[in-house]
Every structure is written in C-alpha cells, then in structure tokens.
Amino acid sequence: MSELILARLQFGATTIFHFLFVPMSIGLVFMVALMETLYVVKKQDVYLKMAKFWGHLFIINFAVGVVTGIIQEFQFGMNWSEYSRFVGDVFGAPLAIEALLAFFMESTFIGLWIFGWNRLSPKVHLTCIWLVSFGTIMSALWILAANSFMQEPVGYVINNGRAEMNDFAALLTNPQLLVEFPHVVFGSLATGAFFIAGVSAFKIKKNLQVDIFKKSFNIAMVIGLIAGIGVAFSGHAQAKHLMESQPMKMAASEGLWEDSGDPAGWTIFAIIDEKTGQNAYELTVPYALSYLAYGEFQGSVPGMNTIQAEYEATYGEGNYIPPVNTTFWSFRIMVGAGVVMILLSMIGLFLSYRKKLESSKIYLQTMVWLIAFPIIANTAGWIMTEIGRQPWTVFGLMTTEAAVSPNVSTGALLFSFIAFTLVYAILAGVTVYLFLREIRKGVVYSPADEPQVAIDPFDKGAYQ
Structure with missing residues (x-):
C-alpha cells in the first residue's frame, strides 16, 4: 500500500472509533442531567437512582473517549504534516478554545458532580451536571467549527502558501457549521436516548427493577423521538446547503x-x-x-x-468525483437508520401509554438491537461527509494527496496503524466489560451510598 492509503486508513479507523464515544457522551450526560432535574423538582428517590446509574455509564464512556481523542491527535503531526502546516493557523484557534474552555469545564464539573453528592446543595449539584452537558456540546461546536472550515473555507487569506485566519467571526458563522452543528447534536441526543432505551428494554424483558427502567425507557423515548425529528429537519437543511457549497x-x-x-x-x-x-x-x-x-x-x-x-x-x-458507491450507500444507511428510530420511538411511547410495554417481548428485544442504530447512523453520516469531499482535504484549497507527510515511510505508517488498532481494540474490550458489569449490577445505589471523601485533607479521620 502507498503512504497515502495507509494514512487515510489510519485516520479513518481512529476517527470512527473516537466518534463512537463523542455522541454517546453528549447524549448520556444530557439524559443524566434531565433525570437529576426531575429528582430535584419531584423529590423522588427513583430519579436520583436513575441519575446515578446512567451517570456511572457516562463517566466510563467519557474517560475512554478522552483517551481515544488524545491518540487521534498524534496523527496530525505524524501523518498529515503538510495539512497541519497549511491549515494550522486556522485549525489551532478552535481546537485550543475547545481544550482550554469546553474540556476544562467538563473535567472540572464532572469532578464536582462525582464527589459532590450530599456535599453540595441539590441545586448546585444539579448545576454541575448541566454545566458538564453544556461543556460537551461546546466541545462539539469548536471541533465542528474546525471541520466546517475543511468543508467550506471561510475567514482566511493565503499567505506564504498557508491559510491564515483573518476573520474569527466568519469561522463561527460558517454556513456549514450552522447546519452541521444541530445535526450532530440531535444525533448525539438520539445516541444517548436509544442506549438508555435499549438497556432499559433488556432489564424490563428480564423483569429486573421494572419500575425504575420503565421510567428510564419513557424518558429516553420522548427524547429519542424529539431528537429523531430534529435529525431529519437539520439533515434536510444540510442537504439544501450542499447544493450551494459542495x-x-x-x-x-x-x-x-x-x-x-x-x-x-x-x-x-x-x-x-x-x-x-x-x-x-x-x-x-x-x-x-x-x-x-x-x-x-x-x-x-x-x-x-x-x-x-x-x-x-x-x-x-x-x-473530482469521490467514491460514489461509498457516498451513495452511507447516505442511505444513515437515512434508513434514522427513519427506523423515529418509528420505533413512536411505537414504544404508544405501547407504554397503553401499558403493553412489558408484554411486548419482540419489541423489547428489538430495542436492545436498536442500541447500534444511532451509532451506525453517526458513522455512516461521517463517512458520507468526509468521503464525499474527496479528493479534497480542505475543499478547493488542498487535496488529500498533498496533505500527507512527505517523510513518513510505509513501514512507519504500517507500524503505527497496527499499534493504534491494538490500543483501540484493548480500549473497546475494557469499555464493553465495564459497561456490562455496571448493567448487570443494575440500580443499587441509595442516597447514603456515596464516595468516602475527606472533608479536611489534613484530618485523615474526618469522612462523610
């Protein structure tokens, strides 16, 4: 294989794997924040238990997502040095803001949320998880601002063979960003909602903690239906914009x-x-x-x-014609998965309203399988977005062939590709194991079951 093919394969594999965790984090933390809001408003412990259970799964997903994101960043300097040189002045600003503001916000308030139970007031503690949710969405905004420049370059001048940003506001009001951002956010909410619905369906089917998981299922299906409709409308807006931009x-x-x-x-x-x-x-x-x-x-x-x-x-x-079969079928996979999710959300809410959910074993099993559908739709959507732009890395400015590092050998690329793939395989195995362990354990937490954290770090005997 050529250096270009290996570099593209490595970037595609690591990006897709990383993107498995990003929408899940955005969707899960929003659902957890919603459940804790219901607890604060209604004062019912069932919502507290729900928030803790799904919150543990979010923390696992978030931690692994951070690791996969760090590994992915190595590729820009290693495999795509010409791209980094050309677009670094534009790309650097949104990525730096994402790291310094959005990611630090997420990390700080996740810590406060984890260790703040019964130490912060309920409203302050609730504010922490909503700020985590806001931080994940802001992270997506800044990353998509950088990606949107690749799709539709704006706010730049070419100077000494490099794209240099001369209008930061144009970067944030990029028409591509305005249609891409809501589509990704709605897709992320659907991912979190259908994960919760699928796990809840499994528990209901096994007749385990049915009352708790029925509430989780109903909340997830409401959000799933809203998100599915949002994905459809924002996707339509994105398709209309493609007629102008690409x-x-x-x-x-x-x-x-x-x-x-x-x-x-x-x-x-x-x-x-x-x-x-x-x-x-x-x-x-x-x-x-x-x-x-x-x-x-x-x-x-x-x-x-x-x-x-x-x-x-x-x-x-x-x-200038991209791989047509890949672009054509990835679009249809994305649309087909979206339609199925909307229909099954409506069916689930209808069955729950008619109090027939527990007896609908086939539907419950289908919802377990449907956990994969938002993930498939997200992946297909990104494949269509990136492959459909070929042969460009930055549309109209730089081809993919010109973006690859000139001094990286085939052997080095093959070694790093195998090494990254092995690391990601290990991370995937660890994630699945931790998820299954938490799901099998079920909702076992009570308001008093909190982490043992010292109030006074100099007093080893002072614990709550």
Whole structure:
C-alpha cells in the first residue's frame, strides 16, 4: 500500500472509533442531567437512582473517549504534516478554545458532580451536571467549527502558501457549521436516548427493577423521538446547503451522473458502475430529490459529469468525483437508520401509554438491537461527509494527496496503524466489560451510598 492509503486508513479507523464515544457522551450526560432535574423538582428517590446509574455509564464512556481523542491527535503531526502546516493557523484557534474552555469545564464539573453528592446543595449539584452537558456540546461546536472550515473555507487569506485566519467571526458563522452543528447534536441526543432505551428494554424483558427502567425507557423515548425529528429537519437543511457549497457531494450521494430532470426523483436503490459512470438499475421516488435539494417539488439537480467539467475549469485537470458507491450507500444507511428510530420511538411511547410495554417481548428485544442504530447512523453520516469531499482535504484549497507527510515511510505508517488498532481494540474490550458489569449490577445505589471523601485533607479521620 502507498503512504497515502495507509494514512487515510489510519485516520479513518481512529476517527470512527473516537466518534463512537463523542455522541454517546453528549447524549448520556444530557439524559443524566434531565433525570437529576426531575429528582430535584419531584423529590423522588427513583430519579436520583436513575441519575446515578446512567451517570456511572457516562463517566466510563467519557474517560475512554478522552483517551481515544488524545491518540487521534498524534496523527496530525505524524501523518498529515503538510495539512497541519497549511491549515494550522486556522485549525489551532478552535481546537485550543475547545481544550482550554469546553474540556476544562467538563473535567472540572464532572469532578464536582462525582464527589459532590450530599456535599453540595441539590441545586448546585444539579448545576454541575448541566454545566458538564453544556461543556460537551461546546466541545462539539469548536471541533465542528474546525471541520466546517475543511468543508467550506471561510475567514482566511493565503499567505506564504498557508491559510491564515483573518476573520474569527466568519469561522463561527460558517454556513456549514450552522447546519452541521444541530445535526450532530440531535444525533448525539438520539445516541444517548436509544442506549438508555435499549438497556432499559433488556432489564424490563428480564423483569429486573421494572419500575425504575420503565421510567428510564419513557424518558429516553420522548427524547429519542424529539431528537429523531430534529435529525431529519437539520439533515434536510444540510442537504439544501450542499447544493450551494459542495454540489459534487450531493450528486455523488444520489448516484447522479447526468443532470436530473425537473422535478428530480430521489434514488432509493441503484446498481452503480463507477468505471463506466453509469447506473445499471435505479429505483426512484418522483419529486423527492427536488424537495431534498431545494425544499420544493421542482428544480433540476446537476450531475457529476457536469460538475466535473466545472471543477476542471476552476481547479485544473483531475478527477473530482469521490467514491460514489461509498457516498451513495452511507447516505442511505444513515437515512434508513434514522427513519427506523423515529418509528420505533413512536411505537414504544404508544405501547407504554397503553401499558403493553412489558408484554411486548419482540419489541423489547428489538430495542436492545436498536442500541447500534444511532451509532451506525453517526458513522455512516461521517463517512458520507468526509468521503464525499474527496479528493479534497480542505475543499478547493488542498487535496488529500498533498496533505500527507512527505517523510513518513510505509513501514512507519504500517507500524503505527497496527499499534493504534491494538490500543483501540484493548480500549473497546475494557469499555464493553465495564459497561456490562455496571448493567448487570443494575440500580443499587441509595442516597447514603456515596464516595468516602475527606472533608479536611489534613484530618485523615474526618469522612462523610
């Protein structure tokens, strides 16, 4: 394999693995904060126990996510030094703010939340977990601000062969960020909600602590339904924006080689031949693509061949068509998973309202499997976002081939790829073990069951 292929494989593998934990952390901590809010308002211990149980799982996920994020950052300087040199002045600001403000906020208030039970007032303690939730969302904002620059560069000038930021406000008001950020946040809330719903369904099916887990399930399904609808609407806004910012990605996600008719039909299924630039078979829904692209049931969508000619005129000779099959099917996997989640959220709330949830064994088992659906949708969405941008690392400014480190050998890349993969495999095993241990243990905490922390660090006998 070439250095470029190995570097891309390593970055893809580590990024996808890290992104398994990020949405889960955002979604789980929001749900924990919501449950503790119900405890503070209603004064019922059941909500306290719920907040502690799901809070323990959040802490495990958060800790592993931090480790995977640190490992991922090594790649920028190691495998992508040309990219780092070119975009470092722009990338550095949002990443530094994320580390210094959002991440420090999360870390500080997680500590206060863990050790503050019965030491802080209920409202102050509740404020801590909401600040953790706010910090995770702000972390996502700053990371996405950096990623959005790669999708749609704004607020920069080219100086001495480097992109240098000259408008920080433009970076934060990037149109790509304004549509990408809510889509990621809603997807994260769906991830946390369906994880809680799936674990709760498993416990209900086994007839274990049913009252507690039914409450968890109902809260998760309400948030899951709201998040699912939010994902759909924000995704529609993102698709409309693609028509302006990256029409090639939009055309590739539809397997559209030639300009569509007016109105354009959305392709449900296609057999795509990338070598010949044709689709052997298509199954389409009339009018749907026009609505997806423009928000109305009319309008033609340009095809990849047309856009290829435009890009050659703008950027010079080259192949600007991304891997079409990957872009096409990752988009459909994401959309399909989202539709299933919305439907099963509605079914779950209906069964709970009719008091038939406990007797619906098939549905409960389905919800256990559905834990994976938001994770699959998140992963497919990122694959579509990043692969659909190829051959660009920074759209219109730097190709992926030009971004790779020139002095890193194939052997070094292969060694680091294997080493990182082994580390991530170990982390995955540890995470699964810790999750399963906590889930099997169930809700066993009481208000008095708190960590033993010294009040006075100089008085070894003073404990609460």
